[in-house]
Amino acid sequence: MQETRLDTARIRAARRVIDPMFLDTPLYRCEAWEPELGCRVSVKLETANPVRSFKARGTELVASRLVDGGSRAVVCASAGNLGQALAWSGRGRGLDVTVVASRTATAAKLARIRALGARLVLVDGDHELARDRAADIARRDGIRLLEDSLDIETCEGAATIGLELAAAEPTFDAVLVALGGGALATGVGHVLKELAPGVEVICVQPAGAPAMTRSWRARRVVTTDTADTIADGVAGRRPIPAVLDDLLAVADDAVLVREASIVAGMRMLLDHAGLVVEPSAALGIAAILEDRERFAGRHVVTIVCGSNVDLAAYHRWTGTPRH
Incomplete structure (x- = not known):
């Protein structure tokens, strides 16, 4: 292989x-x-x-390693499922989670991200613009940027x-x-x-x-x-x-x-x-x-x-x- x-x-x-x-x-x-x-x-x-998705298999690893490394804040861009999963995994470990999403994302996904205690930042654009905004927040605040598929x-x-x-x-x-x-x-x-x-x-x-x-x-x-x-x-x-x-x-x-x-x-x-x-x-x-x-x-x-x-x-x- x-x-x-x-x-x-x-x-x-x-x-x-x-x-x-x-x-x-x-x-x-x-x-x-x-x-x-x-x-x-x-x-x-x-x-x-x-x-209600496979994404928590990955966010459980991310959140665990953040805690082990002493970090307490993380930001990601999400169409909805990654954000929910990161919010869930972070809530159980006391992490400060920010999720950036398009304002046009599925309303049910956005509502669940909020319900799980994450800070939700909405952008007027698609998922790629949300990725750019999440990277900006990570640089500005000096926190972990979680990039789906790259990380x-x-x-x-x-x-x-x-x-x-x-x-x-x-x-x-x-x-x-x-x-x-x-x-x-x-x-x-x-x-x-x-x-x-x-x-x-x-x-x-x-x-x-x-x-x-x-x-x-x-x-x-x-x-x-x-x-x-x-x-x-x-x-x-x-x-x-x-x-x-x-x-x-x-x-x-x-x-x-x-x-x-x-x-x-x-x-x-x-x-x-x-x-x-x-x-x-x-x-x-x-x-x-x-x-x-x-x-x-x-x-x-x-x-x-x-x-x-x-x-x-x-x-x-x-x-x-x-x-």
Whole structure:
């Protein structure tokens, strides 16, 4: 395997730091999908926890190391899920957490960040402008800047999912991973390439926010001027070079999917698995829907990575009635 910034020994050690409630999440086969999708699909459910996403696996590491190092303040930019996770991990350790987010971010995510006690700073722009503002705050106040996907804790925390997948029985042929900044994909990919190299690692991104996928295909950083997708959790425009290098070492493919397929995936997760998820969590199902022939007869795992969704928007997208 090509070298990445990640280290499997550190990833195994991370399991001793992360609160057990975020570990060993459910992994189960969803047979109800199989007639329509034409393949065996198992779900790795990363939403049954207090922050309803996988992000706390990484923020638990960050917060623990800050405390060990005597630091008490940290700032991050977030589309919502990282901010919630950092607020949760920081609250339990007495940290001063600041989260910078776009004013247009999902209202439910912003409300939860506030409820968890973090200071919320809103910017009139997208996630990339929030990243710039968070860096400014860190410089001004002399505090830790947590950069999702660049900071190795976010990748190695997510990589603990890979340890659980590698140990799973029965084995599987491919894993479909939502691709945004890259922490989840590089983390899971690193572990699987080392411990289960026969598993195909396929990253999935919305066609409306294609920067990381275009970068992976070009083998160099490709930025975009805009991002237009309902999958706000993966709507970045400026890939991080070091993260792209890691992704190039572990990803077998990166694909783009249409918005209609994302919505169809969300509806399938509701109808056949009883799961209300945010759009990013449906990217794996969207990829199967768009290329059934590729996955025919195979056993595929999709990581359901978040369920922090604005319910009014969810009902509008999926055409489900509000009660």
